[in-house]
Amino acid sequence: MVVQHAPVANHSDAAAAGKNSRLRVDPFSRRHFLKAALAAAALPILPGAARAAASPRKRLVAGTRIIEVNGLPAKVFGLIGPDGRPGIRLGPGERFRVDLVNEAGTRTIVHWHGQLPPWTQDGFPWSESPPIENSAVQAYDYAPIPGTYWMHPHQDMQEQSLMTAPLIVHDAAELREDRQEVVLMLHDFTFRTPDEVLAGLTGTSAPTAQAMAQKMEEAPGRTVGSNAPHASMSSMAADAPDTGMSGMDMSRPGGMHMDLNDVHYDAFLANDRTLADPEVVRVERGGRVRLRVINGASSSQFWVDLGDLVGRVVATDGQPVHPVAGSRFPIAMAQRLDILIDLPEVGAFPILARLEGDGRQTGIVLATTGARIPRIAESAQTAPPVDNSLEARLTAVEPLPARHADVVRTIALAGGMKPYAWSMNGEYWPQVTPLMLDKGQRIEIDLVNRSMMAHPMHLHGHAFQVIAIDGRPMQGAVRDTVLVMPMGRVRIAFDANNPGRWPFHCHYLYHQVTGMMTEFRYQGIAT
């Protein structure tokens, strides 16, 4: 049952692709995979320019589509690639030569999350790279890095309305592994508009909430840039009934409380579907799978649960790590996990994503031909908060070269539920002081979380290495998004090797849009 769609030409086709997604099984089957591998192997080694000329431009359409959620139609955005599926897949050595066609009916700009393009192609709405008007086309051309990446807009809150898609860049070594690729993209879904969600959180406008927060921080007796834990706790409890929030506190082993899931969602999606009608991916008997999990949710974190299967995490945020075996792995917002799974002979194997601090779950099913597909409940036992237990065990396959830091900075992460505003070093985007960098410098950033929510911090344009968690030094993963736990501390290091203007922000959408973003800017970049 493999249905492939023709390239999307216009809105109605995009909508049709969405409707038919119920029937769709990931066509990147083993057969396709081998074909791609053989084609790749047959390519002669060409100098960069010649190879670039050989790869045709790909068309990526930002449009709208209708999907079915909880039995109801929902109009959402989409990013549909040349093969009719969401996103872009590139072969080994292939350049990212993409024409982004805006048919979304509104302005947009799409960020290639984790990729390292020149800064004006990064998809952030700087004045030097303005948003793409409706009906306009924007061309991109850069050398991508291999691995599991994704794309999402940096315009308004379109990300919450599902304008997100995988960006998979294959490399030759991975293709030689002969594994079936399975992409699992996670979302949180609400029938409310993102503006309604934000208004429910702030109870006012974002600027008003920021002004209130700033006033509180300046009040005598308060630590600058922090919101006292009990303040956020009590306001949480007081606010929950009338704002539509379902926020909850979780007791942690140390007796400390933290805030989770401050937005109530109507559904959690795995490849656009819920467990009422999950995607079933056909696998071979005893199949070998590379599962690429992408947390594309706007403000939700999950435990990837392989059930009885044991997998090996071999890459995080597209970058290789020494394998870590297990059956349950935490994934923060915007992060990716590549998990190798060797399946038993026959059967159906649910791959679940369980919302932290909640019983709700979503997922897909890997199944050999003829296997009975079990019915999977949409809620189960409450999952614990996502944490850095996996992060602490990760070691980079290619760590940064050892050297002393030229610049060491501390960035305090602060904010709270009331007023709902979030800051970096006491500043609220866009009123921020850029951190100025020189090309060639080694930079270390100490992220210190003085709030009761975890913050998945994402740096554009650079891959950084996690070099300490809560003061414990490590040769951790190289990645683009790292979770800083409530009252926790994470140190990252990176080389300033990509001149430009680069956002550094919390990937929790509602933290980002209420202020939790700053800029790293290279000297000499005129603005």
Ligand SMILES: [Cu+2]
């Ligand atoms: Cu945050």
